[in-house]
Amino acid sequence: MNETAEKILSILEKSSGPVSGEDISRQLGITRSAVWKQINELKNLGYTINSSRTEGYELAGSTSLLLPHEIEKYLKTKFIGRNICYFDNAPSTSWIAHDIIKKQNSENLDGTAVIAEEQTGGVGRLGRAWFSPRGGIWTTLVLKPKVPIERLFFVTMAGSIAVARSIRNMYGIGALIKWPNDIYIGDKKISGILLELSAEADQIHYCLLGIGIDANIKPEEFQGGMRTPVTSLNIETGEDINRAKFLAAFFMEFERRYELVENGEYDSITREWKSLSLTLEKRVKITTPRRTIEGEAMDIDSHGALIIKKDNGMIEKVFSGDCTPV
Known part of the structure; x- marks a missing residue:
């Protein structure tokens, strides 16, 4: 949305009734023809x-689009999402974020959100394709966390907790976290x-937190043959979701x-993550490129590793892999 269209939109939003084209043109110092053109742009x-x-x-x-103007109506943060780079269509919000960082100082980008209505090349864990059609929420946050590199997993934990809490608070649905993310x-x-x-070594230059949420995606829109059963907020609530508000x-x-992570309050994050865990105290199978481990998911350690008690009583720590209940 260009600046003039946004100004016209603000005038219309603040008005309790119709506003004449002449009044708008006088307020903005543009012609009535220009007003008409921008009205069509908004439509x-x-x-x-x-x-x-x-x-x-x-x-x-x-609009139902995730335009920055719509998100800002509800935004109460200090810096997360205060700078938004919006795209109607993108190969990947992560790729765009990397490109933005190449052109700008990452120090000035902390909290920047790259948002796309649709991704054509979305990527999930282990390089897998991420189905990212219109109606979902596809965003990448540019972050400059002030934490030791060995504690970086807590940023992912904070993201997982935030998604689960948002779903619970807004829709009363018991969303849970399956290790790892x-x-x-x-x-x-x-x-x-x-x-x-x-x-580089133990120095974090920046990190990108990619978030994909199936929001207004209907059952018939999901691709067949997906590895994991999926759902959406629309399916669970039976209504269209205000994606900007969410x-x-x-x-x-x-x-x-x-902010808790940056302040070193790791125990607080760990406790909340555990309270929302779908994995702990369950029997699970962890599949990695090299091996498969089965046992009881007992705990997570201070680096986010899953602690597994195998059937022979041996304890193993797993840092990554596909986790499925057995």
Whole structure:
């Protein structure tokens, strides 16, 4: 949305009734023809605007797009999501984030959110393709965490907690976290988290936290043959989700926990993660490229590793892999 269109939208949002094209043109110092052009631009973005030759323009409905203007209406954070780079279509929000960092100082990008309505090349854990159609929430946060590199997993934990809490608080649905970084409702996946790191020795340059949430995706829109049973907020609630409101709530929930991580309050994050865990105290199978481990998921350690008690009584720590109940 360009600056002029956003100004016209603000005028319409603040008005309790129709606003004439002449009044808008006078306020902004543009021609009535330019006003008409920008009104059409807003309509193309999904805003419902009633037009009348005698009364002018009246905003009758908002857009369903994740435009920065819509997210900012609900945003209460200090820095997470305060700078938004929005795209209608992108290969991957992560790729775009990497490109932005190449052109700008990452120090000035902390909390920046890259958002796309649709990803054509979304990538999940282990390089797997991530189904990312319109209606979902696909975003990457650029972060400059002030934490020791060995504690970086707590940033992922903060993201997982924030997604689960946002779902619980807004919709009263018991979302839980499946180790290491997926959000489930019942036995179906609704969200995934992926952390990418740029570091040298023990110095973190920046990291990218990718978040994918199936929001307004209907059953018939999911691809067949998916590895994991999936669901969406739309399916679970039976109604269309205000994605901008949800994303703003997630940013707030994440910022609170991210600040705890930066303040070294790891025990607080660990306790909350455990309280939302779908994995702990369950028998699980962990599959890695090299081997398969079965046993009881007893705990997670201070680095996010899953502690497994095998049938022979031996204890093993697993840092990554596919986790499935058995």
